[in-house]
Amino acid sequence: MLATIAYCDKPWLAHIVRGRLEAEGLLALVSHEHHLGMNRALATALGGAKVQAPYCEQDAALEIVKS
Numbered sequence: 001m002l003a004t005i006a007y008c009d010k011p012w013l014a015h016i017v018r019g020r021l022e023a024e025g026l027l028a029l030v031s032h033e034h035h036l037g038m039n040r041a042l043a044t045a046l047g048g049a050k051v052q053a054p055y056c057e058q059d060a061a062l063e064i065v066k067s
Contacts (some may be wrong), residue, residue, distance in 0.1 A: 003053060006065055007048050007050055008049045009049065014030045015033075021051070022031050026060060026064070028052065028061070029048055030050070032047075
């Protein structure tokens with residue numbers, strides 16, 4: 001199961017966050033990134049691009065994002 005770690009309104013920003021998590025050894029994924037370019041209203045409804053990590057690593061991922 002995946003936990004959402006961050007919401008980003010720009011897909012490139014979501015990939016920067018994902019890269020930061022992966023640099024620390026955590027698995028991270030970006031979801032809904034293509035909705036931002038295809039349908040802006042739908043992207044807003046979905047909350048933008050989401051950076052997700054495994055639920056068991058959620059606390060560690062949130063600490064990395066905060067710093």
